[in-house]
Amino acid sequence: MQLGLWLIAGVCMLGAAGALAMALWLPYAEAEARSTTIRPAVTGSDHRTLVATLPSAGDPIWMTPLRRSLTEEPAAEAPTAASTVPFASALAGTVIEPGRSMALFVAPDGRTQLKAEGEMVDNAKVIRITADRVTIECNGQRVEMALPKKERI
Numbered sequence: 001m002q003l004g005l006w007l008i009a010g011v012c013m014l015g016a017a018g019a020l021a022m023a024l025w026l027p028y029a030e031a032e033a034r035s036t037t038i039r040p041a042v043t044g045s046d047h048r049t050l051v052a053t054l055p056s057a058g059d060p061i062w063m064t065p066l067r068r069s070l071t072e073e074p075a076a077e078a079p080t081a082a083s084t085v086p087f088a089s090a091l092a093g094t095v096i097e098p099g100r101s102m103a104l105f106v107a108p109d110g111r112t113q114l115k116a117e118g119e120m121v122d123n124a125k126v127i128r129i130t131a132d133r134v135t136i137e138c139n140g141q142r143v144e145m146a147l148p149k150k151e152r153i
Helices: 002-034
Strands: 035-038 050-053 090-095 102-106 112-116 124-129 133-138 141-146
Touching: 102 124, 112 124
Parallel strands: none
Antiparallel strands: 035 050, 090 102, 102 112, 124 133, 133 141
């Protein structure tokens, strides 16, 4: 019975010594992690030592959202001749559902876009979608596009 108590006391002493060692060593490990020496591989007599310092844990840089645009949003440009480009996409199909209808457009480069009423496709706004037609507003004018007729084989 006494041997068991001595064994438990020994394990507790080792745990306390380990905790004390970690408490003393940890601040030095954090300082080493923040400052890293980089030695580039150079030949000849030209060798330099670079020291990189990481920001602290409370630095605002760590709060930067990574999924944001890295450039500022472009300012709205005045209308130019490019804004009067005719609508080039073709109507490929429609999906009619209660409460939400969608139109499938195919651009000249092969891109497909599925758009609902009120959404923009290229430089035009989708105004109305029916089973066989779509009305868009392009360059201030309303244009009605009809689905291509089905070929019978």
